[in-house]
Amino acid sequence: xxxxxxxxxxxxxxxxxxxxxxxxxxxxxxxxxxxxxxxxxxxxxxxxxxxxxxxxxxxxxxxxxxxxxxxxxxxxxxxxxxxxxxxxxxxxxxxxxxxxxxxxxxxxxxxxxxxxxxxxxxxxxxxxxxxxxxxxxxxxxxxxxxxxxxxxxxxxxxxxxxxxxxxxxxxxxxxxxxxxxxxxxxxxxxxxxxxxxxxxxxxxxxxxxxxxxxxxxxxxxxxxxxxxxxxxxxxxxxxxxxxxxxxxxxxxxxxxxxxxxxxxxxxxxxxxxxxxxxxxxxxxxxxxxxxxxxxxxxxxxxxxxxxxxxxxxxxxxxxxxxxxxxxxxxxxxxxxxxxxxxxxxxxxxxxxxxxxxxxxxxxxxxxxxxxxxxxxxxxxxxxxxxxxxxxxxxxxxxxxxxxxxxxxxxxxxxxxxxxxxxxxxxxxxxxxxxxxxxxxxxxxxxxxxxxxxxxxxxxxxxxxxxxxxxxxxxxxxxxxxxxxxxxxxxxxxxxxxxxxxxxxxxxxxxxxxxxxxxxxxxxxxxxxxxxxxxxxxxxxxxxxxxxxxxxxxxxxxxxxxxx
Amino acid sequence: xxxxxxxxxxxxxxxxxxxxxxxxxxxxxxxxxxxxxxxxxxxxxxxxxxxxxxxxxxxxxxxxxxxxxxxxxxxxxxxxxxxxxxxxxxxxxxxxxxxxxxxxxxxxxxxxxxxxxxxxxxxxxxxxxxxxxxxxxxxxxxxxxxxxxxxxxxxxxxxxxxxxxxxxxxxxxx
Numbered sequence: 001x002x003x004x005x006x007x008x009x010x011x012x013x014x015x016x017x018x019x020x021x022x023x024x025x026x027x028x029x030x031x032x033x034x035x036x037x038x039x040x041x042x043x044x045x046x047x048x049x050x051x052x053x054x055x056x057x058x059x060x061x062x063x064x065x066x067x068x069x070x071x072x073x074x075x076x077x078x079x080x081x082x083x084x085x086x087x088x089x090x091x092x093x094x095x096x097x098x099x100x101x102x103x104x105x106x107x108x109x110x111x112x113x114x115x116x117x118x119x120x121x122x123x124x125x126x127x128x129x130x131x132x133x134x135x136x137x138x139x140x141x142x143x144x145x146x147x148x149x150x151x152x153x154x155x156x157x158x159x160x161x162x163x164x165x166x167x168x169x170x171x172x173x174x175x176x177x178x179x180x181x182x183x184x185x186x187x188x189x190x191x192x193x194x195x196x197x198x199x200x201x202x203x204x205x206x207x208x209x210x211x212x213x214x215x216x217x218x219x220x221x222x223x224x225x226x227x228x229x230x231x232x233x234x235x236x237x238x239x240x241x242x243x244x245x246x247x248x249x250x251x252x253x254x255x256x257x258x259x260x261x262x263x264x265x266x267x268x269x270x271x272x273x274x275x276x277x278x279x280x281x282x283x284x285x286x287x288x289x290x291x292x293x294x295x296x297x298x299x300x301x302x303x304x305x306x307x308x309x310x311x312x313x314x315x316x317x318x319x320x321x322x323x324x325x326x327x328x329x330x331x332x333x334x335x336x337x338x339x340x341x342x343x344x345x346x347x348x349x350x351x352x353x354x355x356x357x358x359x360x361x362x363x364x365x366x367x368x369x370x371x372x373x374x375x376x377x378x379x380x381x382x383x384x385x386x387x388x389x390x391x392x393x394x395x396x397x398x399x400x401x402x403x404x405x406x407x408x409x410x411x412x413x414x415x416x417x418x419x420x421x422x423x424x425x426x427x428x429x430x431x432x433x434x435x436x437x438x439x440x441x442x443x444x445x446x447x448x449x450x451x452x453x454x455x456x457x458x459x460x461x462x463x464x465x466x467x468x469x470x471x472x473x474x475x476x477x478x479x480x481x482x483x484x485x486x487x488x489x490x491x492x493x494x495x496x497x498x499x500x501x502x503x504x505x506x507x508x509x510x511x512x513x514x515x516x517x518x519x520x521x522x523x524x525x526x527x528x529x530x531x532x533x534x535x536x537x538x539x540x541x542x543x544x545x546x547x548x549x550x551x552x553x554x555x556x557x558x559x560x561x562x563x
Numbered sequence: 564x565x566x567x568x569x570x571x572x573x574x575x576x577x578x579x580x581x582x583x584x585x586x587x588x589x590x591x592x593x594x595x596x597x598x599x600x601x602x603x604x605x606x607x608x609x610x611x612x613x614x615x616x617x618x619x620x621x622x623x624x625x626x627x628x629x630x631x632x633x634x635x636x637x638x639x640x641x642x643x644x645x646x647x648x649x650x651x652x653x654x655x656x657x658x659x660x661x662x663x664x665x666x667x668x669x670x671x672x673x674x675x676x677x678x679x680x681x682x683x684x685x686x687x688x689x690x691x692x693x694x695x696x697x698x699x700x701x702x703x704x705x706x707x708x709x710x711x712x713x714x715x716x717x718x719x720x721x722x723x724x725x726x727x728x729x730x731x732x733x734x735x736x737x
Binding site: 291 | 644645646647648650651654658659673675678679682683705706707708709710711712713719720721722723724725
């Protein structure tokens with residue numbers, strides 16, 4: 001966990017005061033709504049349907065127990081007793097009062113939490129592999145590089161007023177657990193020979209024109225993280241379109257220029273910086289990286305003999321524990337340790353919601369079982385990353401009592417969804433009700449286990465916060481003459497095999513969409529070649545047509561076809 | 564004569580913006596002319612008066628610099644305060660091209676942009692007409708700590724940490 005030093009503390013304190021002053025001037029009528037909008041967005045505040053929405057950054061998805069306790073206090077005092085984890089590993093509050101936000105931010109700042117650049121046309125919170133540091137398939141722990149870049153882009157004066165938002169995603173592992181190529185820039189930290197470097201992808205983004213990032217440079221040396229980031233951001237600031245908000249992301253520059261011209265521009269700027277005094281300043285020395293790496297040192301693991309447990313025997317005695325062990329617990333690089341997923345997808349729960357009581361429970365459990373740390377995932381779940389096998393059974397009991405042990409990680413009911421029309425001012429359609437409808441149809445664990453790995457993702461509008469474009473089954477809410485309709489995309493993936501889903505056809509009505517999803521899943525169960533073929537593998541083998549036929553196979557359609 | 568901020572002080576502006584087609588005065592006049600006019604009338608302007616050049620925020624400053632390197636003043640534009648293209652122009656002028664004359668921000672320049680201007684090397688700021696100049700001046704020091712280098716002489720946080728001292732930056736800049 002990165003620990004603030006006086007530089008970090010001073011900067012955050014000054015920033016908190018800056019926004020307090022801006023808010024007071026707005027409330028006093030000294031700032032127009034439009035001028036204030038630009039300022040509040042850069043402090044995490046959207047204007048929503050009922051109240052402002054405050055987005056709190058969770059840098060690279062890493063939280064500690066003191067922050068969780070503070071979140072519990074804050075959601076009780078300033079909100080309605082719960083927060084919401086997002087697909088960018090952040091936390092959103094739906095009910096704060098504007099005049100109280102400066103005080104709320106001051107309370108968060110005391111525990112190293114902030115909303116700097118959580119919204120607005122700037123560099124957003126950096127996302128990262130939620131198994132960083134513990135994954136068996138990891139080459140390099142990306143977190144030190146995330147923090148170096150987080151600091152570099154925080155309040156960067158040249159890149160504070162970009163054409164549009166700009167997102168970075170990091171991984172250092174073979175599997176992509178952070179949907180990195182859906183970001184404006186993806187950074188894959190890797191080793192080549194004895195050296196560490198970065199494979200950079202640029203130009204990804206969801207929303208209106210979903211695209212995956214294209215490789216810009218296969219190996220930028222470790223010292224040049226900030227140099228290369230500067231080259232990308234400078235190119236974007238200069239050439240990103242400002243005439244049309246829907247065409248302002250860096251992916252549009254890439255599309256309009258073509259990859260060769262785009263790459264040449266970034267590489268040329270990279271070379272110019274490198275050859276100048278600016279490059280000297282931006283170049284990281286080994287000691288800078290070493291110092292940062294020290295913040296993310298491995299915790300004091302117990303020897304495997306002390307940590308291990310006879311899990312098969314425990315599982316044999318308790319079928320519910322066995323289900324949880326199978327679905328919500330993953331391998332850890334240290335013998336005797338496991339990674340535990342905390343499901344925020346219980347029946348009846350809006351995906352990603354977390355109550356004050358659950359924040360407190362998670363603080364206690366992370367202290368007791370995972371060295372005081374917790375991670376958020378881009379699937380809107382949480383992770384206790386360093387749990388000794390011997391503690392698993394006890395931990396499971398406590399998670400279960402708090403409604404946090406639904407054994408559905410990666411399964412049908414582990415649905416990803418934005419808050420939708422119930423909260424968001426941008427949304428065209430509701431999401432939470434639809435997720436509940438789908439959930440109810442596949443509530444039985446047997447059914448979910450038969451279906452196997454499946455990622456259903458849902459957004460309430462084009463902006464795609466629910467990552468519908470990269471879901472195996474993606475659902476996009478649209479507005480048709482004041483009614484909520486739902487478009488389906490199939491075959492998307494956010495993993496190392498990342499792909500943008502294909503839109504199937506016409507949208508389904510609110511009362512048809514859950515039936516439609518059920519038909520797609522039934523089609524898969526009938527069409528898969530065997531039980532080991534997953535939904536996405538099956539889709540890639542047989543293509544869109546058989547699924548399309550089933551999606552629209554309703555009584556009405558059959559009649560229309562016959563007529 | 565309007566007032567502006569220059570070198571961290573509120574002063575009377577002794578420059579006149581002379582758009583294309585406007586007559587320019589005699590030797591006493593200090594004129595800021597658009598790049599197009601500078602190119603068209605360079606010979607006459609050079610002999611007549613002190614001349615600064617106003618660049619559109621879409622201009623490639625590296626390409627145009629040989630034409631304007633000797634000017635005592637370069638003005639950059641903010642058509643809207645959230646349009647940050649001129650910030651990159653300023654950084655390149657100061658850090659890469661070594662421009663040491665007056666670098667002036669014009670347009671929709673509001674108090675809440677001033678801090679960012681100062682960090683990017685602007686030493687002259689002509690705020691929007693409705694802005695409180697005193698408040699703008701104070702805004703230069705809104706945040707005194709910085710993580711990254713810009714064009715105001717501050718060492719980046721990672722460099723300061725090499726010596727393990729974490730003092731806040733001195734108040735320098737515009």
